[in-house]
Amino acid sequence: MQTRTLRDLEVGPVGLGTMGMSAFYTGAGTDDEKSIRTIHRAIDLGVTLFDTAEAYGPYTNEDLLRRALGDRRDDVVIATKFGLITHTPGETEPSTQRGISSAPESVREALEGSLRRLGTDHIDLYYQHRVDPAVPIEDVIGQLAGFVEEGKIRHIGLSEASAATIRKAHAVHPITALQSEYSLWTRDPEGEVLDTLRELGIGLVPYSPLGRGFLTGAITKPSDLDSDDFRRANPRFAEAAFAENMRIVDAVKDIASEAGGTPAQVALAWLLAQGDDVVPIPGTKRVTRLEENVGATDLTLTTDQVARLSALPVPTGDRYPDMSSIGR
Numbered sequence: 001m002q003t004r005t006l007r008d009l010e011v012g013p014v015g016l017g018t019m020g021m022s023a024f025y026t027g028a029g030t031d032d033e034k035s036i037r038t039i040h041r042a043i044d045l046g047v048t049l050f051d052t053a054e055a056y057g058p059y060t061n062e063d064l065l066r067r068a069l070g071d072r073r074d075d076v077v078i079a080t081k082f083g084l085i086t087h088t089p090g091e092t093e094p095s096t097q098r099g100i101s102s103a104p105e106s107v108r109e110a111l112e113g114s115l116r117r118l119g120t121d122h123i124d125l126y127y128q129h130r131v132d133p134a135v136p137i138e139d140v141i142g143q144l145a146g147f148v149e150e151g152k153i154r155h156i157g158l159s160e161a162s163a164a165t166i167r168k169a170h171a172v173h174p175i176t177a178l179q180s181e182y183s184l185w186t187r188d189p190e191g192e193v194l195d196t197l198r199e200l201g202i203g204l205v206p207y208s209p210l211g212r213g214f215l216t217g218a219i220t221k222p223s224d225l226d227s228d229d230f231r232r233a234n235p236r237f238a239e240a241a242f243a244e245n246m247r248i249v250d251a252v253k254d255i256a257s258e259a260g261g262t263p264a265q266v267a268l269a270w271l272l273a274q275g276d277d278v279v280p281i282p283g284t285k286r287v288t289r290l291e292e293n294v295g296a297t298d299l300t301l302t303t304d305q306v307a308r309l310s311a312l313p314v315p316t317g318d319r320y321p322d323m324s325s326i327g328r
């Protein structure tokens, strides 16, 4: 596979999000052996960017990634995140106190915990998971720059940050990537944020690039999801919105059959067509779907197909149950 660069970090064009292996979409339970097989297959296929966070599980997803990578850790780029769990200095038990926090003592504790669970002496790309309105972004990035000097992290990233926040952060230390939701049904980064990233030379890592699975057509009704699946509370998956949003899937399916790919591949190929600085991280627990998703790198959409996909209607429903939880 050809590679792409997020500023100065070289990665495969499609990464693997491991969140769903341990959290949010695990209604039927976890299957670590199956997930580890999927991670191994990803490495074999040339996937290098693996995306986790201390908040996934919490903690168990980083632990799973360490066990899966084993002695292949140096073959991959580990991206993890802090800032959605509050830590206290010297805590003996991992904290379960969820909530946005980038207080300096919490961030230090988070870093040491992630390094320990990932079994590594450095994190390749360390993201602030959500902007903390209580801590100036300049202070957060200053602390992370110190971690870079210590050799504990290699690159700094932000998630769901506004253009103004990105600019302030980048003035303190180069930001390598912004990870934000971006897909055929979440176009929020387009405009000011994407323009700012391009002006500053920062890469974009679209999360939930398959619309949390919706855009693939594999979920046909809300009850396909377990009752404690995170998506059951997502307004776009709610009964009232579901049928309307299926119109988007139908249009993606039409273009998929025209282009000779699957809906998932079309959703990813559309993102890849947005620029060489875009590296989506689709999540799956399954080898077959991983292979399908990586296959998107071989699917070239015509200019007309890209334009028709770009013109798809806006979905019904917000992308989170509580949009105010997204710091900026």
Ligand SMILES: NC(=O)c1ccc[n+]([C@@H]2O[C@H](COP(=O)([O-])OP(=O)(O)OC[C@H]3O[C@@H](n4cnc5c(N)ncnc54)[C@H](OP(=O)(O)O)[C@@H]3O)[C@@H](O)[C@H]2O)c1
Pocket: 016, 017, 018, 019, 020, 025, 051, 052, 129, 159, 179, 180, 206, 207, 208, 209, 210, 211, 212, 213, 214, 216, 218, 264, 281, 282, 283, 284, 285, 286, 289, 290, 292, 293
């Ligand atoms: N920064 C943030 O705040 C944030 C938020 C959300 C996610 N993320 C990151 O982004 C990654 C990806 O996002 P995501 O997992 O939310 O959503 P996604 O990649 O859009 O979709 C994942 C869902 O799609 C299914 N799926 C994957 N490939 C498929 C295919 N080819 N055909 C049919 N279904 C398919 C998966 O099911 P199976 O697993 O059963 O295959 C899973 O339910 C996460 O793993 C995480 O690392 C970051």
